[in-house]
Every structure is written in structure tokens, then in C-alpha cells.
Amino acid sequence: MQKKHITEIIAGLLVLLATAGTIVGALVYEDNLYAGRKVIELQARAPERGNWSMQEIHLIKGEPVTLKIRNVDTVSHGFAIPELGISLSGAGEIKPGNVATIEFIPDTTGSFMFTCTTWCSTRHMQMTGKIIVSEK
Incomplete structure (x- = not known):
């Protein structure tokens, strides 16, 4: 049972990291797109x-x-x-x-x-x- 709980926590963290990474990536891309x-x-x-x-x-x-x-x-x-x-x-x-x-x-x-x-x-x-x- 504990292994399943740890797996769920890791999966949740990976989803959160992927979402935050996408948002940060889009913002960095737009900043560089209009640089200068x-x-x-x-x-x-x-x-x-x-x-x-x-x-x-x-x-x-x-x-x-x-x-x-x-x-x-x-x-x-x-x-x-x-x-x-x-x-x-x-x-x-x-x-x-x-x-x-x-x-x-x-x-x-x-x-x-x-x-x-x-x-x-x-x-x-x-x-x-x-x-x-x-x-x-």
C-alpha cells in the first residue's frame, strides 16, 4: 500500500513540474522572441x-x-x-x-x-x- 502512495506522490510532482516547466518555457520563449x-x-x-x-x-x-x-x-x-x-x-x-x-x-x-x-x-x-x- 505504501508503494502505491509514493508512486502517486511522484506522479503528482511530475505533473506539477511538467505544467510549471511549460509555463516558464513559454514565457522565456516570448521574452526572447521580442528581444531588442x-x-x-x-x-x-x-x-x-x-x-x-x-x-x-x-x-x-x-x-x-x-x-x-x-x-x-x-x-x-x-x-x-x-x-x-x-x-x-x-x-x-x-x-x-x-x-x-x-x-x-x-x-x-x-x-x-x-x-x-x-x-x-x-x-x-x-x-x-x-x-x-x-x-x-
């Missing part, structure tokens, strides 16, 4: 429900950036920075609950509007924000 890049998490919500989670994003010219755009809404959203020629590739929309990633290096200083490119509500045209790129 500024990572900005931007949430998309229709204007009636809060609009973009950030109205202004400040960047430094020449520094790599990753935008992770998370749709926390119940409708699809899109994203573009027309003046910088940046937009989502493929279908061009972020379905509810999904995340889109855009990587770029700002090479021009100034203020640039970003916008939702998928009709999301009656106030869709108000779903904008500003990216401000400056020298160091």
Missing part, C-alpha cells in the same frame, strides 16, 4: 465601448517595435498607419478575441494617425489614435 524590440499591447474596442486602449503611442526613430493588437470587442477591427504605409496583411481584420502582430522600424519623425480599417460601429470614423515618432 519595444512591445506595445494595444486593445481594440468600438468607440461606444472605449475605443483604442491607448490614444497616443510614443516611439523612437530607428528603434524596432512590435504592436500586438488585441481585439477585446465582439466585432471585427482592423489597423493601419496610412502615412507610414503600415497595415494588416491578409484579410486585414482582427476577429473578436484574436491578436494581430505588426513589426516595423519607424524611420520618419512626426505625428501619424492610426485607425481602424474595418467598419465596427456607427462611430467607426472616431476610432483613431496617434503615433508620435521622435529622435532619441
Whole structure:
């Protein structure tokens, strides 16, 4: 009977170790995936429900950036920075609950509007924000 109890404890510890190892491995992988890049998490919500989670994003010219755009809404959203020629590739929309990633290096200083490119509500045209790129 005692051998069975020890076996159960060892099995439980191995399951716990495997679970913790997976979580730690995923976190380390993501940290290394974006090493050397500024990572900005931007949430998309229709204007009636809060609009973009950030109205202004400040960047430094020449520094790599990753935008992770998370749709926390119940409708699809899109994203573009027309003046910088940046937009989502493929279908061009972020379905509810999904995340889109855009990587770029700002090479021009100034203020640039970003916008939702998928009709999301009656106030869709108000779903904008500003990216401000400056020298160091």
C-alpha cells in the first residue's frame, strides 16, 4: 500500500513540474522572441465601448517595435498607419478575441494617425489614435 502512495506522490510532482516547466518555457520563449524590440499591447474596442486602449503611442526613430493588437470587442477591427504605409496583411481584420502582430522600424519623425480599417460601429470614423515618432 505504501508503494502505491509514493508512486502517486511522484506522479503528482511530475505533473506539477511538467505544467510549471511549460509555463516558464513559454514565457522565456516570448521574452526572447521580442528581444531588442519595444512591445506595445494595444486593445481594440468600438468607440461606444472605449475605443483604442491607448490614444497616443510614443516611439523612437530607428528603434524596432512590435504592436500586438488585441481585439477585446465582439466585432471585427482592423489597423493601419496610412502615412507610414503600415497595415494588416491578409484579410486585414482582427476577429473578436484574436491578436494581430505588426513589426516595423519607424524611420520618419512626426505625428501619424492610426485607425481602424474595418467598419465596427456607427462611430467607426472616431476610432483613431496617434503615433508620435521622435529622435532619441
